[in-house]
Amino acid sequence: MIKAFQQSIKALRANLGRTILTMLGIIIGIGTVILVLSAGAGFRSLIDSEVAVLGSNTLFVQTHIPSATKNRGALSDGPGGALEGVIISSFKQRDLDEINKLQNVSGSYGIITGQAVVVYRSNKKSAIYYGTGAERFNIDKTTLATGRFFTKAEDSSGAQMAVLGATVAKDLFGQDDPIGKLFRLGTLNFQVVGVYTPQGALSDTDGTVFIPLNTAQKKLLGVDYMTIGIVALDDISKADVTAEQIKIALRINHHITDPAKDDFIVQTQAQALDTFNVIFNGITYLLIAIAAISLLVGGVGIMNIMYVVVTERTAEIGLKKALGARESDILNEFLIEAIIVTVFGGVIGIGLGSLLGLAVSLIAKSANLAWTFSVPLYAIVLGCGVSAVIGIFFGVFPARSAAKLDPIEALRYE
Numbered sequence: 191m192i193k194a195f196q197q198s199i200k201a202l203r204a205n206l207g208r209t210i211l212t213m214l215g216i217i218i219g220i221g222t223v224i225l226v227l228s229a230g231a232g233f234r235s236l237i238d239s240e241v242a243v244l245g246s247n248t249l250f251v252q253t254h255i256p257s258a259t260k261n262r263g264a265l266s267d268g269p270g271g272a273l274e275g276v277i278i279s280s281f282k283q284r285d286l287d288e289i290n291k292l293q294n295v296s297g298s299y300g301i302i303t304g305q306a307v308v309v310y311r312s313n314k315k316s317a318i319y320y321g322t323g324a325e326r327f328n329i330d331k332t333t334l335a336t337g338r339f340f341t342k343a344e345d346s347s348g349a350q351m352a353v354l355g356a357t358v359a360k361d362l363f364g365q366d367d368p369i370g371k372l373f374r375l376g377t378l379n380f381q382v383v384g385v386y387t388p389q390g391a392l393s394d395t396d397g398t399v400f401i402p403l404n405t406a407q408k409k410l411l412g413v414d415y416m417t418i419g420i421v422a423l424d425d426i427s428k429a430d431v432t433a434e435q436i437k438i439a440l441r442i443n444h445h446i447t448d449p450a451k452d453d454f455i456v457q458t459q460a461q462a463l464d465t466f467n468v469i470f471n472g473i474t475y476l477l478i479a480i481a482a483i484s485l486l487v488g489g490v491g492i493m494n495i496m497y498v499v500v501t502e503r504t505a506e507i508g509l510k511k512a513l514g515a516r517e518s519d520i521l522n523e524f525l526i527e528a529i530i531v532t533v534f535g536g537v538i539g540i541g542l543g544s545l546l547g548l549a550v551s552l553i554a555k556s557a558n559l560a561w562t563f564s565v566p567l568y569a570i571v572l573g574c575g576v577s578a579v580i581g582i583f584f585g586v587f588p589a590r591s592a593a594k595l596d597p598i599e600a601l602r603y604e
Contacts, residue, residue: 215488216535222481224543227569235562251419253278299323300416306376321406337384345402496588511597521593528585536577
């Protein structure tokens with residue numbers, strides 16, 4: 191086996207250019223797999239950090255069109271889980287008041303969203319605004335770069351105060367200190383009381399204006415309902431039980447007897463992550479399947495090149511067999527060549543994929559994303575294992591062909 195390995199290395203070095211081109215398909219395929227798995231690990235760390243910002247002990251209540259209503263209409267799903275053109279207006283503060291009475295609930299706040307033009311002097315831009323309860327700032331784990339949050343009293347009184355996302359603050363005020371300054375949101379003037387620290391590209395905080403919930407409802411939108419509620423729990427291990435209790439309370443408030451007609455969704459963090467994992471795993475498998483095509487093409491390329499090598503070295507094979515080489519010796523030599531090509535290609539692919547994964551993480555970090563670079567151990571094992579299997583599978587056919595050559599016919603080959 192040692193002699194076969196030495197002969198294989200010698201043969202591969204003799205045709206270095208062809209060897210590198212043969213490896214290319216394996217390098218690209220394995221590199222893509224490593225990149226996908228590395229980026230996937232980084233993206234999961236990003237999602238975990240986003241969940242941590244919201245508070246890992248929270249669950250969500252969201253307005254929702256019942257399935258029975260969906261089946262009767264031809265409308266498509268629109269923002270906020272509702273149908274386009276249909277507004278769920280039954281989720282109100284009294285619902286949150288009932289939820290706050292539950293034993294495992296430590297607090298909650300409601301959200302309603304809108305869009306308006308924000309103006310400061312000559313600076314103008316369209317922005318999303320969140321009308322949110324002041325309790326958000328006790329539950330939310332994000333921090334302010336400057337200023338303060340608005341209070342419950344200011345929320346209840348409909349105060350025209352705002353906490354700005356980092357991007358909005360920069361676009362409106364540039365290098366000026368925005369605290370205490372007035373800007374126009376829609377038709378109303380608001381005073382800036384705080385500015386969030388930058389949260390990164392995936393967060394909606396940076397480009398958002400946060401104003402008191404009552405102000406948004408009564409002065410801007412003219413409504414008394416909310417679209418989303420965030421509920422903080424004392425004991426996250428009881429999240430599923432608390433979610434069921436919330437559903438019961440909301441059904442009583444909304445006079446719903448059939449759960450199929452619920453006009454809301456209650457979702458725990460675990461359920462939200464499960465939904466994300468299903469979607470994310472599907473995307474990952476799709477990308478790996480695309481990479482597998484490259485590996486298959488690379489394997490076929492190896493097989494074709496090895497057949498060419500067998501043809502070029504037919505006379506050499508005949509001479510070896512005439513001098514006493516067994517079929518297993520010839521088989522081993524050519525099979526080892528194929529395995530070396532794929533394993534070396536796999537190692538290079540792992541290195542290339544890791545470098546690309548590092549580059550992705552650096553780009554993500556430059557965009558203020560909480561992205562952690564890592565190459566999972568199973569990805570490396572998978573890369574090496576797959577490349578070795580490809581070498582054995584696609585190398586065995588030309589190797590067997592070489593081993594079966596008749597020595598007399600091989601010696602006569604020109």
